[in-house]
Amino acid sequence: MAKRKTTRVALTGNEAMALAMKQINPDVVAAYPITPATEIVQLFSKYVADGEVDTEFVPVESEHSAMSACVGAAAAGARVMTGTASQGLALMHEILYIASALRLPITMCVVNRALSAPINIHCDHSDTMGSRDAGWIQIYTENVQEAYASVIVAVKSAEKANLPALVTTDGFVLSHGMEAVEIFDDEDVREFLGERKPLYNLLDIDNPITIGPLDLQDYFFEHKRAQIEAVFESKKHIYDAHREFEEFFGVKLPVFVEPYRLDDAEYAIVVMGSSAGTGKDAVDVMRDERGIKVGLLRMRIFRPFPFEEIQKYLSKVKYLAVMDRADSLNTMGGPLATEIARALYHLSERPIIHNFVYGLGGRDVPLENFYEVIEKMQWIAAGNTPERMVDYVGVRE
Amino acid sequence: MPAPKEFKWAGKLKGWKELAEISPGAIVPDVPTSPEYLTGDWRSERPIWNEGRCTHCLLCWLYCPEDAILLEITEKTVKMIGIDYDYCKGCGICVRACPPKVHALEMVPEEG
């Protein structure tokens, strides 16, 4: 394992993501500012102004235009990146689907922030959950170190799979929280990524092509089916990209999921993003001080959905608490619980699942939230049936 | 007019596995495809050109959305020489464009 040189620096999540972008040195960045992701592209535009990158920076008039410019540049063979949050991601919505259907590996730094209304600038996952069926690889990070590394490995994963990828940090918790981060050298990052090899190139005038044609009843389904297959195949590409990252830098990253003290667990918690850190501490307290056999599975990659890993780690636990930082407003809770239930339903051995929605609009997520979740699961284990499929933790009644 | 080349997409409809290879991201690789598409079979009326009345002002050529007005181009002159019925979709725009006093174009119903 060839360990590359690292340097320890203090960075916020936004600074770390901007630095990763600088080291990647993308051909094109098109972006529009939005809290709490503004700093990422603001710092990056400074790298452009200072001549530290070769990037063509396109300041646009909206996120819809930002993603449109990214699509055009990526179709022309460029390595393309952008950043946004919340309402900005929502405004990109229609172009997100186009980016993935055109098989364009754009990489986007997203800072998770609640969707309006009421207007709020703090963390929940409603923004990226709203993009969950857009065909993007989605990586949720637990800390700034992981966010930094994930941006680099996301570019590799996206370009192997020829699908776009987004990497998220929890708004303010990570985006503005400062940590000591081990960073790589610029040259190493550039050598690791190499040149992008596009599937096709709009600017190849010797082999002209039409991009984005009308596709009706006779061909749409076949083209969509081919895109769906690319998502099936992307899982292997994501694993390969992470293995190559590990071999090149000598740094290990969890890929789809990260199990924590799950080996003999009767109870398990599933959670994504920065709250997983708190959750692991809560597991330690519950195991070591209260003797409850509880573990945690952090989901790092939500798209493509890691159903095999979910089955591997969670089919044997008895009581499963799935924590969603977004509600689908469907009377069943959040998307994570629904999809995990689908992944486990047909197995002969599977846990009883209950959903907990937490932390909306940046509501603090203390250890007590996790204790409450496990206490509710114990209440279910004692033979009680919850009134609804979902409970809300940390909200005043 | 270029001779219609063999159209890769004609014939049997392709399955998604082949499309994943030849048309990733739903691109159309063998462009231009419009010469293969004979818009002439949309026509329910056809423009008839009266050569004797024509002043070769080329207004019809300028307005025709299908580029179906045929021209003869020499070093000194450009002349209207007819209509390409393979592509003329019968919209009648040329008839409207032709100056009323000249009236060298006229729509007649297609037969059959």
Ligand code: SF4
């Ligand atoms: S009828 Fe329409 S398509 Fe046909 S020659 Fe006239 S303008 Fe062109």
Ligand code: SF4
């Ligand atoms: S518009 Fe009428 S006069 Fe002018 S070139 Fe066409 S047919 Fe001839």
